[in-house]
Amino acid sequence: MEFPVKTGNPAKIETACLVIPVFKEAELLPTAARLDDASEKLIGQLLERGDFDAKLGNVQLIPFAPGLGTERLLLVGLGERDKCQEAGFRKALDAALGALAGLPVDDCVMAFTEVPLAERDVAWKARMVAEATHRTLYRFDEFKSEKAPTPRLERVTLLVSEDGDAAAAGEGARIGDAVGEGIDYTRTLGNLPANVCTPRYLADQAEALGQASGGALEVEILDEEALEALGANTLLSVGRGSAEPSRLIVMKYQGAEDPDEAPHVLIGKGITFDTGGISLKPGEAMDEMKFDMCGAASVFGTVKATLAIRPSINLVAIVAAAENMPDGRATKPGDIIKTLKGLSVEVLNTDAEGRLVLCDALTYAERFEPASVVDIATLTGAAIIALGHHASGLLSNDDDLALDLLEAGETAWDRAWHLPLWDEYQEQLDSNFADLANIGGRPAGTITAACFLSRFADTFPWAHLDIAGTAWASGKQKGASGRPVGLLTQYLLDREADASVETEAS
Incomplete structure (x- = not known):
């Protein structure tokens, strides 16, 4: 266009x-x-x-x-x-x-x-x-x-x-074109069937983005052997029941003048199909579980928009990709898994698998000493009950980061709503046999899911976007929405603007 x-x-x-x-x-x-x-x-x-x-x-x-x-x-x-x-x-x-x-x-x-x-x-x-x-x-x-x-x-x-507005209109259109392309890419990845869009397919997409970037995007793919050596056991546990091998996909964009400037990190949940595992989901609308990788898709779309806009920031995009299937090797309710961080998790429900792949990805992000970390996931049906299909759920361990994301959502008209992350909710994750359980019961399901993730985000400013209600539509208009690419891209552009102001002030 x-x-x-x-x-x-x-x-x-x-x-x-x-x-x-x-x-x-x-x-x-x-x-x-x-x-x-x-x-x-x-x-x-x-x-x-x-x-x-x-x-x-x-x-x-x-x-x-x-x-x-x-x-x-x-x-x-x-x-x-x-x-x-x-x-x-x-x-x-x-x-x-x-x-x-x-x-x-x-x-x-x-x-x-x-x-x-x-x-x-x-x-x-x-x-x-x-x-x-x-x-x-x-x-x-x-x-x-x-x-x-x-x-x-x-x-x-x-x-x-x-005449004086022409330049501003041209720049606005340039940003909108890039964001629109990113949203389209996200929608396509989400709409692809799970027999095509597998963890390996997502890895191939990352490599294609890197090859097309002219050297602006560095891509690293960790296969199951590398993940085993790393100790990313919870990510691997989710994919144990599938014939499709899991992947951790890492994409690095360095646009800041200082290559050592702390990067902003985006982490996407990439469950390319979610049966629920041994805790099998009902058959009705299970086809829509191909959309369970829309968090990952939004990270890909944001990377694509970033490569078109070329903001002066450093960005690391991480996608934790797996397929959650039941077979003889699948993780069972009651199994205890040791995470990459070293904490043990009692898996009480294998359908709460997104937090298991994300927790290892959050720990992996520590090595980048990030300025901020935002994970994006179709994590809980409770988010739909709380917020419907209009706002994404936002939880954070840093109020300034939360406000930045809320403001970016208002600007992009891709809005989120801030939910509490109080210590009292953490008690719902207590386990008799491990450091924590992977579910906290029905009450406040979106919040306790974020509480779980927060245990693995204690060394950096972190926010979680639950997009279960906004990532796709059902019914006659069934299809991926492309959200929250607009919010995420605007957040990154705002960080570029903040850095520019700080440079001028110094």
Whole structure:
């Protein structure tokens, strides 16, 4: 996709379709007003006669626009002006791009950067346009014999009213394009069936990213022999019942001027299929357990976005990949495993396997002496009960890190909600036979899962994102969402900005 920026008289712009946002019962925005003047009050008449209702998300295509350079005009409703916020802006964008995807057009020009949003600048709005374009045009049909028609749209030009806003719009679009590509990549990895997307497949993906990076990404793959020598017994225990070998995947990006600058670490849960192991899951919707590697997929997507943006930070991305299957070698309830950290874990439920692969990955991250560590996992069904499918669960041992992630989520419109991580919850993990149990019972399941992980994150600022409710959708719209690539990428960009401010201050 291309996202050029254009200024100038909108009436003279030559394009297949000019997309104009319109408020309900309010003055036309500057671009719409200029087009109205040039087209003998075409837009105004449509609104006055009630031929177009500017209700949020409504669209109307005008196939001929006399007096204008565009071949088509697409009006998009923004609803009431005093209620216009980020969510409505994004809904209008999705509606506009959904309409464009069904038209025989290769290019369009969008005037969304002039929509007034409190505390959101031109760059943010341009970024949202680019992300929405990727979100709308994404298709996953590689296993279908008969494929649906592919949208023709290849170029979305951002129209800005002021020449001084062009650079900011261009940078916003660049970031949005990179994040959109990362989200698409994450969705594809999540949507792939488990007989294709295995731990070894994820390892191959990492190596492909490294080869395509021009040397910017260093990749190391630890196979089962290396993990055995390392002592990553809990990660290995999860994959014991599978014919697919487990992997620990490590990707290193060094963008900071100082190669020794402490890196930020992202860790993804990569359970490529989760039967529950011996603690077998119910059969209903078990096919969706291919999405249990969406934490890992989001790490891959964030790495892809980072390689496109090239921020001045150091990043280490770790993926703990395994397949959780039941067979004669599988870990059993009651088994006790020694972790890479040296703590012993009583496995009371083999379906609480994500924390077992993550705990060894967290211990492995200690060697990088990280500035921060964020793990991302489809960890608990309890997160869906608590937060539904709108917010990811956030727990942390560092309030500043938690606030940074919450702020990044608000900026990226990929939001999380902060849950407590109090010491009182730790008691639920007490075991009669080992240092800790891998489950803490039904009460506060999301919190006790994070409590388990916190035992392995005591040497660095750490946060946990439970994305069980946000990583994919079920039903007719079944598929991976690509979250939280937007949040994670924004978090890294914010760390770059913080480092720049600190450098200037010194």
